Amino acid sequence: MQRLRLRxxxxxxxxxxxxxxxxxxxxxxxxLRAGDRGEIVRVLQELLKAQGLFTVVPDGNFGPHTxxxxxxxxxxxxxxxxxxxGPATWEAFMSRPYIVCHDDTFAALxxxxxxxxxxWQGANPNVKPDSLQVGMQLKMPALPIRAPxxxxxxxxxxxxxxxxxxxxxxxxxxxxxxxxxxxxDVDTGLTFRVRRRxxxxxxxxxxxxxxxxxxxxxxxPSWSWVRRAVVVDYGSGPVAxxxxxxxxxxxxxxxxxxxxxxxLHFVGSRTHGSGRVDPDHQAMIRKAAGL
Numbered sequence: 001m002q003r004l005r006l007r008x009x010x011x012x013x014x015x016x017x018x019x020x021x022x023x024x025x026x027x028x029x030x031x032l033r034a035g036d037r038g039e040i041v042r043v044l045q046e047l048l049k050a051q052g053l054f055t056v057v058p059d060g061n062f063g064p065h066t067x068x069x070x071x072x073x074x075x076x077x078x079x080x081x082x083x084x085x086g087p088a089t090w091e092a093f094m095s096r097p098y099i100v101c102h103d104d105t106f107a108a109l110x111x112x113x114x115x116x117x118x119x120w121q122g123a124n125p126n127v128k129p130d131s132l133q134v135g136m137q138l139k140m141p142a143l144p145i146r147a148p149x150x151x152x153x154x155x156x157x158x159x160x161x162x163x164x165x166x167x168x169x170x171x172x173x174x175x176x177x178x179x180x181x182x183x184x185d186v187d188t189g190l191t192f193r194v195r196r197r198x199x200x201x202x203x204x205x206x207x208x209x210x211x212x213x214x215x216x217x218x219x220x221p222s223w224s225w226v227r228r229a230v231v232v233d234y235g236s237g238p239v240a241x242x243x244x245x246x247x248x249x250x251x252x253x254x255x256x257x258x259x260x261x262x263x264l265h266f267v268g269s270r271t272h273g274s275g276r277v278d279p280d281h282q283a284m285i286r287k288a289a290g291l
Contacts, residue, residue, distance in 0.1 A: 031084060031086050033062065033083065034083060036062040037061045037062060037235070038060055039060060039237030040114075041061065041066070042059065042114075043113055044062075044093075045060070045066055046112050047113075048069040050099070051096070053069035054066065054069045058236065059234075059236055060236040060237050061235050070084075070085060073089070074092075077092040094140050094143070096140070098137070099135060099136070099137060100132050100133060100137075102134055104132055105129065105132065106120040106129045106132075114164075115141050117129070120141050122141065123138070124138050163238045163288045164239050164289070165267050165285070165289050167266065167267050168202065168265075168267060168268045171203070171239065171269075175203055175232075178252075179195070180196075180208060180234075181193065181194055181196070181233060182232070182234075183231070183232045183264075184231045184232075184238075185219055185228060186230060186231060186287060188218075190218055192207060192208075192211075192212040192215035192216055193207070193212050194207060195208050197252045197253075199263075199264075200272075202263055202265045202270065202271070203263070203269075204249065204262075204264075205263075206251055206256065206260070206262070207257075209256055210257040214257075219245060223245050223246050227244055227280045227281050229287040230288060232264065240266075240267075240285045240289035242265045242281040242282075242284035242285045242288065243262055243263065243265070244281075248261065263281075265281040265282075265285065266285065269281070
């Protein structure tokens with residue numbers, strides 16, 4: 001009986017050890033280094049920006065600016081300066097308070113750092129959301145740590161239909177003119193690239209190559225103004241958006257077999273003609289966000 005009891009105890013210890021190791025592995029922070037990209041890299045850039053170490057628009061690409069910022073932060077924190085963001089660097093970031101800036105709200109901070117208003121309120125239970133003041137110190141909530149997206153090597157990667165909701169003002173800043181983005185159709189998973197040529201109320205974009213136009217043609221066998229839910233990545237991770245399939249207006253890209261450009265809408269963007277928010281585009285944007 002005593003031997004059986006000992007075996008049961010040993011078995012229980014083994015099971016608990018396995019569960020502990022599994023939980024720890026799932027909770028382990030993601031390692032980020034130069035060349036990584038995606039939403040968590042954008043959040044890292046926001047953390048660096050909050051420390052005054054990132055002065056350009058966060059774009060989700062771990063490039064030279066991000067590497068320099070990480071090195072400076074690691075030096076300040078007394079960490080190994082290797083530009084690799086591992087557990088110690090994440091812990092140092094999270095241990096530092098966020099200093100409230102002008103126009104900060106819990107909603108704005110939730111969008112910037114990929115969390116929720118509830119998460120910020122939970123981390124700061126004694127702070128009233130409508131009483132934020134410049135210079136106030138806030139405790140950082142837990143951040144969603146996900147594996148970074150790898151650079152696309154071509155071909156479709158499908159879509160989960162879970163883009164992040166981004167206001168037009170933010171998308172307009174992040175998706176600069178003449179920059180390239182990858183668009184994934186929510187319903188089919190077909191992926192193609194576009195180049196932004198302009199647009200002040202929404203983004204005017206055109207296929208980068210003839211191959212991209214061919215993919216767009218699969219979505220629109222006949223060119224039309226019908227709206228489609230898409231997820232677009234212009235360097236800040238997946239963003240919910242909406243397109244139409246009617247070539248119109250001017251074009252800057254040659255050799256793409258596309259006579260004009262199409263419209264790319266985000267939350268709160270407007271049509272150039274009426275200057276109004278288009279409800280059909282907004283419905284597709286919500287669909288792309290999984291709502």
